[in-house]
Amino acid sequence: MTDFFQDIPKARFEGPDSTADFAFRHYNPDEMLMGKRMEDHLRFSVAWWHSFAWPGGDPFGGQTFERPWFGDTMALARMKADVAFELFALLGQPYFCFHDADIRPEGDSFAQSTRNLEEIVEYIGQKMAAGGPRLLWGTANLFTERRFMSGAATNPDPDVFAYSAATVKTCMDATLKLGGENYVLWGGREGYETLLNTDLKRERDNAGRFLQMVVEYKHKIGFKGAILVEPKPQEPSKHQYDYDVATVYGFLREFGLENEVKMNIEQGHAILAGHSFEHELAMASSLGILGSIDMNRNDYQSGWDTDQFPNSVPEVALAYYEILKAGGFDTGGTNFDAKIRRQSLDPADLVAAHIGAMDVCARGLKAAAAMLNDGGLEAARTARYAGWDTAQAKTMLSGGLDGCYDHVIDNAVSPQPRSGQQERLENLVNRFV
Ligand code: XLS
Ligand code: NI
Ligand code: NI
Numbered sequence: 480m481t482d483f484f485q486d487i488p489k490a491r492f493e494g495p496d497s498t499a500d501f502a503f504r505h506y507n508p509d510e511m512l513m514g515k516r517m518e519d520h521l522r523f524s525v526a527w528w529h530s531f532a533w534p535g536g537d538p539f540g541g542q543t544f545e546r547p548w549f550g551d552t553m554a555l556a557r558m559k560a561d562v563a564f565e566l567f568a569l570l571g572q573p574y575f576c577f578h579d580a581d582i583r584p585e586g587d588s589f590a591q592s593t594r595n596l597e598e599i600v601e602y603i604g605q606k607m608a609a610g611g612p613r614l615l616w617g618t619a620n621l622f623t624e625r626r627f628m629s630g631a632a633t634n635p636d637p638d639v640f641a642y643s644a645a646t647v648k649t650c651m652d653a654t655l656k657l658g659g660e661n662y663v664l665w666g667g668r669e670g671y672e673t674l675l676n677t678d679l680k681r682e683r684d685n686a687g688r689f690l691q692m693v694v695e696y697k698h699k700i701g702f703k704g705a706i707l708v709e710p711k712p713q714e715p716s717k718h719q720y721d722y723d724v725a726t727v728y729g730f731l732r733e734f735g736l737e738n739e740v741k742m743n744i745e746q747g748h749a750i751l752a753g754h755s756f757e758h759e760l761a762m763a764s765s766l767g768i769l770g771s772i773d774m775n776r777n778d779y780q781s782g783w784d785t786d787q788f789p790n791s792v793p794e795v796a797l798a799y800y801e802i803l804k805a806g807g808f809d810t811g812g813t814n815f816d817a818k819i820r821r822q823s824l825d826p827a828d829l830v831a832a833h834i835g836a837m838d839v840c841a842r843g844l845k846a847a848a849a850m851l852n853d854g855g856l857e858a859a860r861t862a863r864y865a866g867w868d869t870a871q872a873k874t875m876l877s878g879g880l881d882g883c884y885d886h887v888i889d890n891a892v893s894p895q896p897r898s899g900q901q902e903r904l905e906n907l908v909n910r911f912v
Contacts, residue, residue, distance in 0.1 A: 480565070481562050484566065487827060490503055513851070522573060523837055523840070525576075527575060527576065529818035530563070530818070531563050532580075534549065543824065553583075553599070555584075570837070572612055573812075574660075575615065578617075578620035579592075579619055579649065582599050583599045589645065589646075596650075600656055614659040615659070615660055615811075617653055621667065630669055632666070633670070651700065661705045661706070665743070669721065672718075687733060688734075691736065705740075706741070707743040708740055709773065710722060711745070711751065723749070724759045731768070741770030742763045744773070751777065764805035772811065773814050786818050788839075789839050790835065794843075796912045799843045799848075802847075842912075843912075849911045856907060859900060
């Protein structure tokens with residue numbers, strides 16, 4: 480036991496009227512919604528990088544957090560794991576996620592880094608066996624170290640491609656060993672700063688081959704989880720190849736991977752792409768590639784990835800509405816890819832951030848389930864497209880332009896615009912959030 484969280488109590492569900500600091504007012508793991516426990520709908524996960532590894536820097540200042548486990552030794556990495564599992568015990572969430580670089584110190588060679596990883600994975604495995612949460616996904620950090628500054632899979636230097644592929648292999652091995660349910664690839668440096676020095680076609684081709692190798696290796700080692708790509712439009716690279724869900728889907732099709740790879744969709748990345756979270760979720764669902772979500776909140780003014788904890792129930796409700804409509808998570812879950820603000824120094828801030836976010840998501844989920852049960856939104860949508868259910872409309876789609884022409888002429892077609900009813904539908908949503 481460390482004494483990091485001191486006497487902060489384990490969070491329990493106390494109901495909406497509770498005034499306790501460290502209690503759930505809405506997240507009630509056993510509450511049934513649409514035939515499933517709330518915990519099994521939401522599948523919450525804590526992100527190792529933000530909560531335990533992030534030092535609190537911003538572009539104008541460095542470290543603000545002074546955590547006793549900061550440093551580059553294995554002993555400190557173990558202390559970090561101890562604290563992580565203490566937070567998990569306070570929250571009771573069912574999952575966590577990590578990058579290799581979050582859990583182990585970098586070695587002075589690839590082989591040493593791998594040994595460090597294996598050792599800490601062993602340690603984490605023991606803690607999981609003693610009753611901790613499970614692994615939602617593992618991933619490789621292929622963006623922080625300077626060797627990745629010109630890309631990982633898209634680097635002009637084949638040695639960096641090899642180093643990155645070897646790193647992913649070790650991280651997939653670690654994920655398999657810990658029983659991870661997914662493996663994520665976010666291509667932080669897979670993009671470019673200037674076209675003047677970039678062979679865009681070669682970079683995309685190499686990124687495609689890299690992802691094929693990942694899928695081949697998944698099958699080789701018998702990893703049953705999903706491979707997930709996490710789109711993001713910019714930052715750190717000016718031009719990212721994995722811009723958004725639709726872009727990544729085109730990429731998957733190009734490399735024959737559309738049935739092998741799904742999406743990990745992040746709220747903040749959707750906003751950076753000029754979309755809404757629910758747009759990205761609906762797009763992935765319509766393409767059959769909705770995998771998991773990184774839940775957070777971007778600042779709508781700043782134009783960069785602020786990774787705040789979610790706190791808007793109406794927004795979160797629309798996201799879970801799309802997820803429930805798609806049948807809910809399979810191997811995916813709700814990973815809090817979110818960090819406390821750099822002034823939030825206290826251990827209590829870290830706990831409260833997660834409790835608050837879990838409550839916001841629970842409220843959003845309950846609202847989404849209520850909207851689906853009410854059926855008003857879907858009824859309005861069905862009515863709006865009802866014309867397409869007629870035999871005549873279906874025949875028209877299988878014909879050509881001249882068929883449409885004949886239809887218009889023969890029936891003296893003269894379309895009459897109808898209201899889109901946006902305000903009425905917004906009012907309908909507001910009955911539930
Ligand atoms: C960064 C990404 C990252 C991924 C995992 O913006 O969200 O945290 O989720 O590499
Ligand atoms: Ni992000
Ligand atoms: Ni993310």
